[in-house]
Amino acid sequence: MAAYCYYPGCSLRGTGIAYEESLLAVFKLLHLPIEELRDWNCCGATSYMSIDEGSACVLSARNLALARQLHYRDIVAPCSACYLVLRKTQDYVQRYPRIGRRVEESLGAGRLHVLNEVRVRHPLEVLHTDVGLAKIKARVLRQWPGGKVACYYGCQMVRPYADGDPDHNPVRMDELMHAAGVSTVDFPLKTRCCGGTLTGTMPPVGIRLNEILLAEAHHRGAEAMVTVCPLCQYNLDAYQSELRHRSKTFAEMPVFFFTQVLGWALGGDPARLGLKRAISGRRQIAQWFPKQRAEAAAHV
């Protein structure tokens, strides 16, 4: 059985498909067995949590119970929202007896038990801790063709469950990038709001928040941004054409998932890293990853 159980959530099957592709490719390149959780369901995301914590915990706890029933030790949740909700569920079940009882009763009806022995992991932490920087460094096969990148962590994976990374100044992604031979810029806005769902509900506010991040990354000399969260990636990627129309000085740039960058460095097949799924910065992407080069190096 695989050591890691993969919990995709909805995003990695939708807007974040490039995340799924590159994540699985990186795990394969590093010979980390990972398999998808059978019969997983929605994590409830932040919206359900804010309406009814008890029900939201039941919903997300079912995934933890399934993983436990199948004897997985680690459940890997790449989407920051999934990660946060699963962690929060474990926390609440333990901390608040009312929620714990509610979850036990509901799951019990389906002959499931939530046990907090399953560890909820973010792939960033798995790669940083379980694999380690030295091993990644030793396996780098390709040089990063782009310039410096700005590592952007967003909010959900660092607050409150940063797991040892400083919550206001996380560094794990930066360190992984350095191990992969990619230079990073000093980016003080690394945990600032990407706009979240405001890009949908109040576009002027959401897009403004995006602009601040992109402009600052550019200002600091980054040629691309790297993210760990499908919503952050989508927000930063999807509205750049609008920003360009608004301001002549706005510089478009690609926004990658950290697994895409790692996958490239470790020698993964570019066609399987979802690089071409980008909305913004397509000019740079075409330039950095020309077709012949991509084919020459493919061996995943």
Added chain:
Amino acid sequence: MPEEYEPKIVAFFCNWCTYLAADLAGTSRIKYAPSTRVIRVMCSGRVDPQFVLDAFAKGADGVLIGGCHPGDCHYQEGNYKALRRFRLLQRLLCQMGIEEERVRLEWISAAEGDRVRAVIDEMTAQLKSLGPARRSHAEAA
């Protein structure tokens, strides 16, 4: 037996930590279950196992011993002595058919008023679900 069974806990609190913590709970107006009656001793090390046995023999539903945290004993190491005796006592009580949950040793410092509440409330809830310690006696009487 009354409808709403209220367990009775005999508590032995050390003068320097847990008794003061209970005083602090009072001055902080922290509310907890009215199940406990405190007997003050200078140190948890003074708690003779016979006190505990006697309490159960006379009808207590639970016994709670409160001392200073390890390393914090006002008398240097009385709480360690209490811990040693407690382990043996627990075994003995189990053999007598007195459930493990009925006797508890807790380290509560003078600053932990809220912990007095947490421990007493938790123990009271546990004892409520266990029922009275002397069921047969109560029925016979």
Added chain:
Amino acid sequence: MSESNGTVRIGVYVCHCGTNIAGIVDVKALTHYAAGLPNVAVSRDYKYMCSDPGQDLIRQDIRDQHLNRIVVASCSPHLHEATFRNATRAGGLNPFFVQMVNIREHDSWVHTNHAEATLKALDMVRAAVRRVAHHEALEKARVSIRPEALVVGGGIAGIHAALTMANAGKHVYLVEREPTIGGHMAQFDKTFPTLDCSACILTPKMSAVKNHPNITLWTYSDVTAIEGYVGNYNVTITRRPRYVREDLCVGCLECLEGCVYKQAKVPDEFNMGLSKRRPIYIPFPQAVPQTPVIDPETCIQFKSGKCKKTCIEVCGDRHAIDLYMEPRTEHIEVGTVVLATGFQTYDARRSPYYGYGTYPNVYTALEIERLVNASGPTGGEVVLRTGGHPKSVGIIHCVGSRDENTNRWCSRVCCMYSLKLAHLLKEHTGAEVFNFYIDMRTPGKGFEEFYQKLLSERVHFIRGRVAEVTDASLHSSEEGRLVIRVEDTLAGFVRRIPVDMVVLATGLEPRADAQEVRRLFNITCSNEGFFLERHPKLAPVQTFTDGIFLAGCCQGPKDIPDTVAQAGAAAAEALALMDAGCVETEPNTAYVMEEACCGCKTCISVCPYHAISFVDEKQVSAINPVLCKGCGTCVAACPSATIRQHLFEDEQIFAEIEGILEYA
């Protein structure tokens, strides 16, 4: 004894404590119930038992009703046991015939249901009535108090306490960890709200310590062990080697210039790293003692053994520099101890969103104290780390105070010192100064007036907790500056204020080793880690260990006037004890009933005080009542039940258990 012959006659007194008890517990029912208990001759309730008329009831009844046992159902024995013992004694009865029932802290204050609380009170009173019947007359032992005192910590609190006691003719040992006394106060520039120079009022007191015939000052020293009990503490002090002999050094400081390091290279602790010092240094010019110290971490001779040792050359025939100095251990005996170990400031790096350690122009308040000081690293000129003078300054209040994520308490002094720094920075630089506060807290003599003065000086006050300090700019006006992002909660919108310098008003917290010190001296800490006083109102400088007193910020954040007042109070309490010459101790010691002792020696191994010895000729254990502290561990350990403990006799405790559980 007349008191105990014949029948037991108990008087039960139920206190209302205003409505504190009577509001929850049915005191009338309790009194009525107690009257029916065995041996109870009198049962009364009264509004305030601790008041004079309340105590008179007890005195009167002992005489008129021939009572020989007293039960008082009121508050915690920690508060009023002494009161009722005295009342009993005044009535002509041995004071140990009293038992208190804590129906306030343990009952009326923690329960809401009247019936349940009353039921509990009945149980507790019944237990006490049963217990008190077994009480015996006891006499307190007297312990003599040595007239010497130990003061730990040489900040303003320790200095003031030491001087007060020394002036009263007691010998004082003042132990300070740093190479000089003076503490945090020596680092301050001015003091609020009067703006008098901190050094000018402190340094005379420092030299007074040095020159006082009754004070033995040991700097660069630590208390490493303390044993004994009130009046007779044996203290071990380790004096770290400063490699310059205090007895030979004349304080010429030529060795500093003589050091092979021509340029100072080591960050200067006293100036918060804003300047450099040499490996041989004196913390600041007015340091007491005026003896340099060599820091072996940075001295070439200690690191490599290959220094030209020019310092020794310069010192010449004074021979004060001794590189082979060893730590020295001093053993002293003292009667009382005043702890004045002070505080540490909150480490601003723990709040990374304020950029301390990331942005060079973010400072802590203590750094600014040094920066504006005329004898500071820049001679009082406010120069930024990146060069130049600030045109605008933002002072962020409550950094590491009133914060769920860091420290929850208010540090009490930050509002006022922020106002002071705002004034000084404006005076030194003419800069625009912004204060970002949650609430302005100015409760002190002249404090509010000082705040009003600052308002008239056109210092800006923005009410809101700062979200972050960043160098990420959104407008050209912000380029190259630090931007303070804050919700102005009075104006109702988020503001971005670009400044050149940020000052973090860091809070006060317990010293990192407060827990170790607490264990060493066998005292307690409050939840936040400051040393706990015996009673927050009535015994604010006492601890739960007799003879050990608290002064200054080790007990909680406070400003200089409060610190000095508290140090005076601690000194006065210690003096009162020492002048009395002796103290009565609780007679709760253990004793062996020789005839039944089987000589197994179990008790000897459990006694932490070596109070039990084995009498070979009789083959029995014997307890030295002077050494016994009354923990009762041996009593519980004795397999043949031959060790007993006054005030906590087995039959008393069994009676209590029976009383609690005897259903009425």
